[in-house]
Amino acid sequence: MYSEKVMDHFINPRNVGEISEPDGVGEVGNARCGDIMKVFLRIEDNVIVDVKFKTFGCAAAIATSSMATELIKGKSVDEALAVTNKSVTEALDGLPPVKLHCSVLAEEAIQKAIEDFKEKQETKVGA
Amino acid sequence: MKKRIYFDHAATTAINREVLEAMLPYYSQEFGNPSSIHSYGQQAKKAVDQARDKTAKVLNAGFDEIFFTGSGTEADNWAIHGVAMANKKKGNHIITSAIEHHAVLYTCQRLEKAGFRVTYLPVDRYGLVDPKQVESEIGPDTILVSIMLANNEIGTIQPIKEIGKITKEKGVYLHTDAVQGVGSIAIDVCDMNIDLLSLSAHKFYGPKGIGALYIRKGTKMTPLLYGGAQERNRRAGTENTPGIVGLATAIELARSNMEENNQRLIKMRDRLIDGVMTKIDNVVLNGHPELRLPGNANLSFEFIEGESMLLSLDLKGIAASSGSACTSGSLDPSHVLLAIGLSHEIAHGSLRLSLGIDNTEEEIDYFLDTLPEIVARLREMSPLFLQKKGGYSYV
Numbered sequence: 380m381y382s383e384k385v386m387d388h389f390i391n392p393r394n395v396g397e398i399s400e401p402d403g404v405g406e407v408g409n410a411r412c413g414d415i416m417k418v419f420l421r422i423e424d425n426v427i428v429d430v431k432f433k434t435f436g437c438a439a440a441i442a443t444s445s446m447a448t449e450l451i452k453g454k455s456v457d458e459a460l461a462v463t464n465k466s467v468t469e470a471l472d473g474l475p476p477v478k479l480h481c482s483v484l485a486e487e488a489i490q491k492a493i494e495d496f497k498e499k500q501e502t503k504v505g506a
Numbered sequence: 507m508k509k510r511i512y513f514d515h516a517a518t519t520a521i522n523r524e525v526l527e528a529m530l531p532y533y534s535q536e537f538g539n540p541s542s543i544h545s546y547g548q549q550a551k552k553a554v555d556q557a558r559d560k561t562a563k564v565l566n567a568g569f570d571e572i573f574f575t576g577s578g579t580e581a582d583n584w585a586i587h588g589v590a591m592a593n594k595k596k597g598n599h600i601i602t603s604a605i606e607h608h609a610v611l612y613t614c615q616r617l618e619k620a621g622f623r624v625t626y627l628p629v630d631r632y633g634l635v636d637p638k639q640v641e642s643e644i645g646p647d648t649i650l651v652s653i654m655l656a657n658n659e660i661g662t663i664q665p666i667k668e669i670g671k672i673t674k675e676k677g678v679y680l681h682t683d684a685v686q687g688v689g690s691i692a693i694d695v696c697d698m699n700i701d702l703l704s705l706s707a708h709k710f711y712g713p714k715g716i717g718a719l720y721i722r723k724g725t726k727m728t729p730l731l732y733g734g735a736q737e738r739n740r741r742a743g744t745e746n747t748p749g750i751v752g753l754a755t756a757i758e759l760a761r762s763n764m765e766e767n768n769q770r771l772i773k774m775r776d777r778l779i780d781g782v783m784t785k786i787d788n789v790v791l792n793g794h795p796e797l798r799l800p801g802n803a804n805l806s807f808e809f810i811e812g813e814s815m816l817l818s819l820d821l822k823g824i825a826a827s828s829g830s831a832c833t834s835g836s837l838d839p840s841h842v843l844l845a846i847g848l849s850h851e852i853a854h855g856s857l858r859l860s861l862g863i864d865n866t867e868e869e870i871d872y873f874l875d876t877l878p879e880i881v882a883r884l885r886e887m888s889p890l891f892l893q894k895k896g897g898y899s900y901v
Binding site: 411 | 809810811812813814817821830831839849850851854886887888889890
C-alpha cells in the first residue's frame with residue numbers, strides 16, 4: 380500500500396531527534412487522533428541549518444515527517460514556509476488516500492516552528 | 507524464502523489439508539446441483555446432508571436447525587434482521603453489547619433507523635458483559651439478545667450459558683456470534699440455551715466464503731433470500747457444496763482436536779504475553795487474563811502507534827494485527843478497546859497476536875527476540891515519552 384520511498388523513510392527516517400535550545404519548535408496533532416509531530420529548528424541568518432523531529436504515529440506520519448525535514452534542511456525560512464503537504468506527498472511518490480491527512484501534520488509542524496522562531500526574534504528585538 | 511510467521515489467525519486461517527481434500531471432488535467430478543433429480547444432484551445432495559448432520563452434531567443441534575450461509579457476516583445479519591422482522595408485532599427492543607463485531611453492530615444500527623430500539627450494554631475493563639445487566643434490561647418489548655461468544659479483538663469469552671438461562675426464563679431469543687469461538691470453545695446449543703448461533707469456516711481452518719446459522723426449531727424469523735427452495739426455503743441460492751463439505755470437515759476436526767490444541771495454544775500464548783511483559787516496560791494486556799480465547803494476545807504499547815508496529819513486524823516476517831485507527835481507515839481506534847475503557851492513545855498502540863495450530867514455540871522465541879527492538883526504535887522516535895532510568899514516562 381505504501382510506495383518504496385515511504386517505506387524507506389519509515390525504515391530509515393532522516394533527522395530523528397531533538398535540538399537543545401532550538402531557535403524554533405513546533406508541535407501539532409494529538410495522541411487522541413493517533414499522530415503527533417514535534418519539529419526543532421536551528422536557524423542561522425534566516426537559513427535552516429539543522430532540523431530534527433519526533434513523531435508518534437503511523438508509517439505515513441513518520442515518513443512524511445522525515446521527508447518534510449529533508450525538504451527544508453538548508454533552505455531559507457521563506458522557502459521552508461512554501462513546503463506544503465502536497466510537495467511532501469509528491470516527494471514520497473504519493474500516499475494512500477486515507478493517509479493524506481498525515482502529510483498535513485508535517486506542514487503544520489514546520490509552520491508552527493517557524494512562527495515560534497519569528498516570535499522569539501521579535502522578543503529579542505524588543506529586548 | 508524469507509522467514510514468515512503468521513500470528514493473525516483471528517483474521518483468517520490456512521485451510522487444513524484434510525479439509526481441502528474432502529472438498530476437491532465437489533468442484534469437479536461431483537459438481538452436481540443438489541436440487542437436481544439425477545445422480546449428479548443426488549451425490550451433491552448427499553454430501554450437503556452429511557455435512558449438515560456433522561455440523562449439527564458438533565453443536566448438539568438438530569439436522570434441520572443448521573442453515574448454510576455465505577459468511578459469518580451473513581449469518582449475523584440474518585439472525586438479527588430475521589428475528590426483528592418476524593417478531594416486530596411482539597416488540598421492538600433488542601439488547602446487544604458495545605463490543606460486538608460490526609456485522610452485528612451495524613445491523614442493529616440499521617434496525618434503529620427502521621424504528622427498533624437497541625440497548626448497547628457496556629462491558630467491564632476486561633470486556634465482560636454482566637448477565638445481571640442483561641436481565642435488568644429485558645422488558646416486555648424485548649425480542650432478542652445478541653451477545654458474542656468470544657471477542658475477535660481482545661479474546662474475552664462471555665458468560666453465554668448464564669445469559670442463556672436468563673433469556674430462556676424471560677422468553678426472549680438469544681443469538682450469539684460464535685465466529686471466533688467455534689473450534690476453541692465447546693458449544694452445546696441445548697445446554698447453553700442458544701436460539702441462534704453464527705459461525706464461519708475460515709476461522710477454524712476451513713474454506714472462506716462459507717458460514718452457517720444455527721436456528722432453533724420454532725424460532726420465528728423471516729427468510730434471508732427469496733428464490734429456490736434451498737435451506738428449507740429460508741436462504742435461496744444453489745448450495746456451495748465444496749464449501750459446505752469443507753465447513754463440516756473443518757468443524758468436526760476442530761472439535762475432536764480441541765482440548766489438545768487449546769492446551770498447546772494457551773501455553774504458547776501465556777509464554778508470549780509473559781515474555782513481552784518481562785522484556786518491555788509500559789505494556790498493558792487487553793482483555794481478560796483467564797477468560798480469553800486460547801490463541802489471543804492483545805497488548806497495548808504506550809507511546810507508540812499500532813500501524814508502525816505492524817509494518818515493522820511485517821518487515822521481520824511477522825504478521826499481526828492492531829486496533830489502531832490507522833489500520834482501520836477511520837480516525838478512531840477500535841470500538842472494543844474504547845469500550846473497555848482504554849484512552850485513545852493507549853488504544854492506538856494496540857497489537858493483536860492471534861496464534862493458531864501451525865505456530866511453534868520457536869516462532870514465539872523469534873517474536874520475543876524481535877519485538878523489543880521494534881518498540882524501542884519507535885519509542886525513540888516518539889515525542890510522547892522521556893526515557894528515564896529504569897522506565898518510561900509521558901513527557
